[in-house]
Every structure is written in structure tokens, then in C-alpha cells.
Amino acid sequence: MRIGGRPVAARLRAGAPRLTREVLDRLPAELPAYAALPAEELAGDIAEIVQHTVRLFADVVEGRLAACDADLAPQRASAAQRAEEGVPLDAILTAYQIGVEMCWREITGQARPDELADVLALFADLLGLQRAIVTAVSSAYLEACRLAAGPEQSGRHELFAALLAGESADAVAGRTGMRPAARYLVLTLALAAHPDEARPGPCAVIAARRKLRRIRRALDAFTGAPALAALDPRGGTVLLPVDTAPGWPEVRALIAHAAHAADTAITASAALTEPTGIPDAVDRNAEVLRLVRGSGRGPGLYLLADVLLDYQLSRPSAALPGLAGLLAPLDRRPELLLTLETYLAHSRDRRATAATLHLHPNTVDYRIRRVTGLTGLSPGRADDLHRLNAALVARRTLRTDGVGGGLGGA
Structure with missing residues (x-):
């Protein structure tokens, strides 16, 4: 099929990137629902589906065959995702109509009188594809809504x-x-906000839903079954049914993959247990996560084994005030306490500490000497190092438990 003296299919394929950009310019301008979408989503998921549809039209024109179910799988998946994000169905169908209209104008704008037969054939192909898209998109959208509430x-x-x-x-x-499954991988997640969640208006809600959808998809793929989860944009609890115990490196990779897919930082704790052990595992995970975040550790997966000392020292004990009191001389020198915490968090690396605190390494050395002078404890001595770490954990525990002021202890 040739219009304007050029093969239609080849022209559509060559012009697909430009047509995609032009469609993306029109959608936010004409449809408020698309104007509310995060810029990342327009440039990513929406751009991909627009370009796929243009190329699908080229395939239909070239082969003169109707689009089959497999051809329309991306459109169905996209419709289900928009349903989860709360984008109205009429806005989605109008977006496809805008794309169809722009393809039609692109191809027929230079049609010649002697090409009327090809123009009519193109029109029939376009109507057939549009009908198939409307059917596929509508059914996938409504099915997603049904499953969400079914x-x-x-x-x-x-x-x-x-x-x-x-x-x-x-x-x-x-x-x-x-x-229930024989055993569950119990995950407790703390999610950082995606940058788009800071934007005003509906965009923030859509960005949060997109973040959660991508995380759920990664979790579901890990076991091949839907995860049992209670998640909001800040985090929550997930139960993954597992037949055999996964290796912890696999679980760490899962958390890293989910964080990458959602473009957000995830701090997680995990435990493996039988169904009756789930309540205790959830409580223990929450405590591990509290200790991890309180100590300033970065994102990633943490197990109880990673915070054993912190966990034990955070249990109620008459020794806690005494341990916290080891650092009482620093109460009036918060800069020394911050330097000590950062220094120990960086495994006593003076340069990494200096970079984190925006100090000169010599300043770090001076402050650590002042810590030793005031407390009598030196991070360079093994016994003192253990005491310093224990004292910091005790201070954090008492502060979290609401014990005010007198961290000087006994």
C-alpha cells in the first residue's frame, strides 16, 4: 500500500519516534488525567505504548491482517496499570483516539487523487485496529477493577x-x-519517597501507586504467586509463600531489584517462618528495622543476625542507663557525638567520616581525640570500641523509649 508515492508501513515505522513525541505533547494538553501523570511515566510507560501502537498499525497495514490477542497484550497490560493508578477509562480511550487521528493525518496529508483506493483500504485497516484496541483496553481495564474489588x-x-x-x-x-502455605518469607519494608511524590496535586498519588505497583510486581515474580501484602507509600508488611527456603543472597537481590524497579530506596528486614510464627516474625522484623534506621545504616536487607548486639542491648535492662552514661560528657558537645557516631558507622575511616560530615580529616582526628579526652574511651582500643558501640545503642534505645534528658544515667 502506497500513499503520497511512499509505502505506508515503512513511513509509519520511520516516523514512529516523532509521532510518539507529538502524541505525548498533545495528551497532557488535552487530557487532565494525563497532565496529572508523573513526567517519568509519560516519558516511559506511556511513550512505549504509543510507539508500540504506531508500529502495530504499520504491521497491520503491511500484512493486511487484523491484530491478534498477542499483538494487543501490551495495550491490555497498560490499561490494567492505568486502572490501578485511577486514570479514567474514557481518558485512556480518548488518548488512543488522538494517536489514531495523528497517524491518519500523517499518512493521508499527501495523498493523491489516484490513490483513493489505498486511502479507503487504509481507513478500513485503521478502523479495524481501533475497534480491536477499544475492546482489548476496555476489557483489561474493567477486569483490573473487578479483581481489585472482587x-x-x-x-x-x-x-x-x-x-x-x-x-x-x-x-x-x-x-x-x-x-496457608507451609512457610512464609516475612518482609517488613520501609520505602523512601519517589521524587514525583513531592509534586503537588494528583501526580503525587499516581507516583505513589506506580511505586507500589512495581514493588508488588517484583515481589509476585519472586514466588510466581501474588504476595499477601499491606503496603502504603511508606512501607508495610509482605508475606511471600515459599515451598523451599530461599537463600538470603536471593532475598537481598529481590530487595535490590524491587528498589531499582520502583526507583526508590528500600530498607527491609526479613524472617522465614511457619504460619503460626508470623506474628512474632513481624514484631521482630519491626524491631530490626527500627534498630537499623536508628543507627543510620543505609538501604538494603537486614536480618536479626546483622544487629544482634543492638538487639540484645535494646532489651529493657538496668544496665542501659549506665551504658548510656558513658557518653554523658558529650551531652553538651553534639558535634563530638555526631562525629563519633559517623566515625563508627564508617568503620573508623577518617576520610569517609570527613566526606560525610563535610569536614577536613584532621578535624575528625581532633574531635575523636576530644571524645577520648572527655569520656576516657578510645575507638582505637578494642575493649573501648565495644563499650562505645554499646553506649550509642543504649542512648538510642532510651531516647526511643521516651526517657528524657538524663541520659547521664547512674
Whole structure:
């Protein structure tokens, strides 16, 4: 098929990148729902589906065959994602109409009188593709809405709540009709905000939903089954059913992958347990995460084994005030306390400490000497190093528990 003296399919493929940019310029200008989408999403997911649709039109024109279900899988997946983000169905269908209109004008703008037959054939192909897209997009969108509110989703929520309550497998199965897995990987996640969540208006809500959707997708793919999860933009709890115990390097890789997919930092704690052990695992994970974040560690996966000393020292004990009191001489010198914490967090690397605090390394050395002079404890001595770390944990614990002022202790 040739229009304007040029093959239509080749012209569409060659012009796909430019047409995509032009469509993306029009969508936010004409559709408020698309104007509210994060810029990253317009330039990423939306741009990909626009370009795929233009190239699909080229394939239809070239082969004179209707688009099949496999051809329209990206459109269905995109529609389901927009449903999760709360983009109205009419806005999605109008967006496709804008794209179809622009393709039509692109190809027929230079049509000649003797090419009427090809123009009519092109029109028939375009109408057929548009009808297939509307059907695929509408059905996928409505199915996503149904699943979000349907009995299957409700059943998973009920199973999740029963497991968190520590009910037995038989009790859970009898009440929900769903039998728990033999064991679960229990994850507690703390999620950083995506930059788009700071934008005003609906964009922040959409960015948060997109972040959670990408994290859920990564978690579901790990086991091949939907995760049981209660997540909001700041984090939450996830239960992953597992047949065999995964290696911790695999779980670390999962958290790293989810963070990369969502373009956000994730700090996580994890435990592996049978169903009846889930409540204790959730509580322990939360404590591990509190200790990790309180000590200034970076994102990633942490296990109880990574914070054993902190965990033990954070238990209620008559020794805590005494340990915290080892650093009482620094109460009036917060810059020395901050330098000490940073110095120990960087494994006593003076240059890394200096870079973090924007100081000269010699200033770090001077401050650490002042810490030693005031407390009598030196990070360079093994016994003192243990005491300093323990004292810092004790201070954080007492501060978290609401013990005010008198950290000087006994």
C-alpha cells in the first residue's frame, strides 16, 4: 500500500519516534488525567505504548491482517496499570483516539487523487485496529477493577489478616477457604519517597501507586504467586509463600531489584517462618528495622543476625542507663557525638567520616581525640570500641523509649 508515492508501513515505522513525541505533547494538553501523570511515566510507560501502537498499525497495514490477542497484550497490560493508578477509562480511550487521528493525518496529508483506493483500504485497516484496541483496553481495564474489588482479593486480605493474628492453618482454611502455605518469607519494608511524590496535586498519588505497583510486581515474580501484602507509600508488611527456603543472597537481590524497579530506596528486614510464627516474625522484623534506621545504616536487607548486639542491648535492662552514661560528657558537645557516631558507622575511616560530615580529616582526628579526652574511651582500643558501640545503642534505645534528658544515667 502506497500513499503520497511512499509505502505506508515503512513511513509509519520511520516516523514512529516523532509521532510518539507529538502524541505525548498533545495528551497532557488535552487530557487532565494525563497532565496529572508523573513526567517519568509519560516519558516511559506511556511513550512505549504509543510507539508500540504506531508500529502495530504499520504491521497491520503491511500484512493486511487484523491484530491478534498477542499483538494487543501490551495495550491490555497498560490499561490494567492505568486502572490501578485511577486514570479514567474514557481518558485512556480518548488518548488512543488522538494517536489514531495523528497517524491518519500523517499518512493521508499527501495523498493523491489516484490513490483513493489505498486511502479507503487504509481507513478500513485503521478502523479495524481501533475497534480491536477499544475492546482489548476496555476489557483489561474493567477486569483490573473487578479483581481489585472482587472476592479473590477479599479472600487474600482475609487470609493475610488471619496469618497476622497467628491463627492455625486449619482455622484459617476453615474460615477463609484458603489453606496457608507451609512457610512464609516475612518482609517488613520501609520505602523512601519517589521524587514525583513531592509534586503537588494528583501526580503525587499516581507516583505513589506506580511505586507500589512495581514493588508488588517484583515481589509476585519472586514466588510466581501474588504476595499477601499491606503496603502504603511508606512501607508495610509482605508475606511471600515459599515451598523451599530461599537463600538470603536471593532475598537481598529481590530487595535490590524491587528498589531499582520502583526507583526508590528500600530498607527491609526479613524472617522465614511457619504460619503460626508470623506474628512474632513481624514484631521482630519491626524491631530490626527500627534498630537499623536508628543507627543510620543505609538501604538494603537486614536480618536479626546483622544487629544482634543492638538487639540484645535494646532489651529493657538496668544496665542501659549506665551504658548510656558513658557518653554523658558529650551531652553538651553534639558535634563530638555526631562525629563519633559517623566515625563508627564508617568503620573508623577518617576520610569517609570527613566526606560525610563535610569536614577536613584532621578535624575528625581532633574531635575523636576530644571524645577520648572527655569520656576516657578510645575507638582505637578494642575493649573501648565495644563499650562505645554499646553506649550509642543504649542512648538510642532510651531516647526511643521516651526517657528524657538524663541520659547521664547512674
